[in-house]
Amino acid sequence: GDSVTQMEGPVTLSEEAFLTINCTYTATGYPSLFWYVQYPGEGLQLLLKATKADDKGSNKGFEATYRKETTSFHLEKGSVQVSDSAVYFCALREAGTALIFGKGTTLSVSS
Amino acid sequence: ETGVTQSPTHLIKTRGQQVTLRCSSQSGHNTVSWYQQALGQGPQFIFQYYREEENGRGNFPPRFSGLQFPNYSSELNVNALELDDSALYLCASSLGTSGNTGELFFGEGSRLTVL
Numbered sequence: 001g002d003s004v005t006q007m008e009g010p011v012t013l014s015e016e017a018f019l020t021i022n023c024t025y026t027a028t029g030y031p032s033l034f035w036y037v038q039y040p041g042e043g044l045q046l047l048l049k050a051t052k053a054d055d056k057g058s059n060k061g062f063e064a065t066y067r068k069e070t071t072s073f074h075l076e077k078g079s080v081q082v083s084d085s086a087v088y089f090c091a092l093r094e095a096g097t098a099l100i101f102g103k104g105t106t107l108s109v110s111s
Numbered sequence: 112e113t114g115v116t117q118s119p120t121h122l123i124k125t126r127g128q129q130v131t132l133r134c135s136s137q138s139g140h141n142t143v144s145w146y147q148q149a150l151g152q153g154p155q156f157i158f159q160y161y162r163e164e165e166n167g168r169g170n171f172p173p174r175f176s177g178l179q180f181p182n183y184s185s186e187l188n189v190n191a192l193e194l195d196d197s198a199l200y201l202c203a204s205s206l207g208t209s210g211n212t213g214e215l216f217f218g219e220g221s222r223l224t225v226l
Contacts, residue, residue: 043218043219101155
């Protein structure tokens with residue numbers, strides 16, 4: 001079945017460092033790919049998405065490119081801030097089905 | 112625009128008891144789905160309701176059941192609680208079910224502890 005694998009955390013960075021969180025997926029069809037973020041004490045929020053191969057999703061300085069050839073959707077940000085500290089979830093969704101999430105990666109940014 | 116709201120935010124039950132969790136969907140959304148998020152894990156799909164009918168279910172036993180009401184709010188019921196049911200239960204609403212690009216809007220969750 002479909003699945004999502006993302007890098008284990010926690011990831012600990014200093015402010016203004018470069019961030020990469022790896023995500024790979026297995027799917028039978030042509031899914032849409034998502035990154036969700038969960039800030040402490042809050043619900044899941046959509047960070048960005050890409051709906052087809054080679055699409056790039058971007059939001060709040062974060063980017064991820066849908067790579068069909070490597071079945072990947074890695075999340076990147078050029079300069080992280082303390083306020084980016086959260087848990088990040090990679091997810092996929094095929095037509096008419098539920099979101100399938102990875103286990104989440106905790107990011108901790110210190111000043 | 113009102114977002115997704117869930118109640119209660121926290122609750123404690125004992126094994127064998129039953130629990131009902133509630134969710135009000137975002138204004139204008141007709142689809143509600145429920146997810147279970149165990150500690151340190153990603154959310155797992157329980158089921159989805161569209162226009163008061165269940166139209167998708169994950170790998171959860173029948174003691175997990177739900178309802179959707181005419182105003183599109185929803186309930187998740189869990190019978191015969193087990194210790195492993197301790198988790199954060201997330202409700203998400205969306206508009207429609209077709210396709211795979213629609214955004215889900217999540218509530219903050221109900222944290223259930225089973226002792």
